[in-house]
Amino acid sequence: MHRRISWIAAVAVAMVVFLAGCGSKNAESIVKDLDKVVDKMESYEGSGTMILHTGQQPLEYKVEVWYQKPDMYRIALTNAKRDITQIVLRNEDGVFVLTPQLNKSYRFQSDWPDNQGQVYLYQTLADSIIKDNSRQFATDKDTYVFDVMAGNYQNGSFARQKIWLAQDDYSPKHVEVSDANGNKMVEVIFNTFEFGKKFDKSAFDMDSNMGVTPGSNSKPSEGAPSPGASASPDASAAPDATASPDSTEAPDATASPDGQPPAEEEPTPAQNTSFSLIEPDIEALPAGVELLDQTDLQLVDNPAYMLRYTGSYDFTITETPARVEEVAMNEGDMLDLGFTLGHMTEGAVRTLTWTYDGIKFRLTSEDLENPDMVRIAQSMVDSSGK
Template sequence: MRRITWIAALIACFTLVLAGCGSKDAGSVVKELGKLQDKTETYQGTGTMTLHTATQPLEYKVDVKFQKPNYYRIALTNEKKDLTQIVLRNDEGVFVLTPSLNKVFRFQSNWPEDQGQVYLYQTLVKSILLDNSRQFASEKDSYVFDVMANYQNASLARQKIWLNKSDYAPKQVEVSDSNASVLVDVKFDSFKFNEKLDKSVFDTKTNLQSSPAAGSQPTTAVPESDATDGKAADPAGKDGDAGKGGAASAGDGQQGAGSADPSGAQEEDGQQDAAADPTSFVPMEPSYLGGDGIALKDSSEIVFGGEPGYIQRYSGTYNYTLIETQPEDTAVAMGTGRMVDLGYTWAQLNEGEQTTLTWTYGGKEFRLTSGDLPQDQMIAVAQSVVDEMGK
């Protein structure tokens, strides 16, 4: 009997040893992640990103491709509105493309090294490697890391990352705020390493021509420098230029976003234009105004750079101006400012006496200008505009 008991105990111990050999702890997984990142030549993945920062969840299809040393292509598609925006990094620089408008913003930027993206594998692995207080769990077919988040948006505090046990491919990412409320959720339905990618995947012209709207070659327009000249729209709603330093449209030639005075200066030579039919322009209003104590001061139709548009001025605790235009001409604009991730698209941030945030979406170009609105609030206001577009 004793011998049988001893044999049973030995078998149980042996089983436990085998089970232990089959599992991995956080240290071994982290070590293997570092090795995998070093030997990864390419990757490509698709999935769905859901933003919970608006009053209603907004979904976007994500298509991401990478090739060493630093080629990137990310496409975000709103399937409900059939809108796609693309960010590329190739030998010529960093480009934000709106194929439906045949519009390109070009940046001299170290993106994405200088700012992480929730759908980039490098960003996820880096956050795991750098957080020595990382939390680790092993589920049925996933390793789960709970680590600090490091994104432009300071409200994104932590992220939970699910990695496939078989190849460490990302399965899901949840990014939450300091109250553990999930703000961004990415679910990958496909992710593959080291499959050959054609170099045309990262070509700017090829990506523009993928849209039916790309029938003509985009013209070139160079905006003002990011050091604004102080003539941007007065944050309190006084007369002044509307946000110099924004990206230029083909309609306003070499002038930046500040060639028009939204509150009267343009009336000298453009009052008749403004009175002309702005082709039934339908403006979008932000659903988030930047905090308490801010309200719409006034709004009016304008013609901005030869294009129909709309201006809204907000005042109170903070003061800012939002100009929307509906460009018909195509343009390539050199982005002299900093790239900013809005979640659903990318914007250009120009800082100076006045700060201007410029982006395109849904066939419209937006310029948000303020002298006192904090940047995180400016980004939140810009993000809330797409919430209105989704209604």
């Protein structure tokens, strides 16, 4: 009798193990499901925290992502430490980088994000998993974990990424991107993620995203700001999206042999403001590079600064007050800086332009590579300037 009971117990345990095995999924079946999810996906909304680990101190941002099929995007990136929000917006009119607090907007002629991956976009993460046939797979509590190549990003320093997906609906939970040495470069922790989100018609409208009011947690689609927004500009004050031929730009260090900005460059009256020089973190500079000189400039009533670096690489950084007007950048590519999108113009001399906290930066070099440019730009975010 005892043997009979033991035999029945053994059979029961075997059945449980068998059924558990039948209920589990392998990487191939999940990839097929993931492909279907992306194909049928109409919209989503996600929010969480993004941490950039590329400098001495991690840079932390609140990130909010909206997507509406076929190609409408809204990404709000908020520097919690400095309460600065920038919004990357794609709609029928183009791609925009908005700073609501300062009533500044810039338009790009770009097919972003189709031509580059973003660590906070679901399409990028799913595509990375689906296309990497050498993917590594594991389970962790209620998530599926994929370790895949990070080849769909602009930053050449990104080598691999680990992506955690919820087992019940494949929504993203956590992303870690590392370099070839296994050092963590970027991390995104999703607090919420909802497929099939219904957005108001104005959710991806530029004026609605610029016309925010302080102290509200409502979404711009409901007539209020994204988290961290702290200004209420008049949307009717925004000029035409196309920049005029004589639009004032920041000084270009390559405009003359001595690196001085053109004399005719003048700011608009609305620019009358002052700011302090912002220098990149020494640790972010390529090995063998040092500061050559610093020049204080004056453009009518506004200061401007120029830093020249030399050594293993030569480059120049210029800083000016950002214009209120929206500028259409007709040539070049968008470069993901993590905290915002920059504008890269190629040629014998390459120039990376970005705007942050009311200051326009230009990094110009003949030999500096993109990862170094990104690292330098990121190191200047938390410096006190304005």
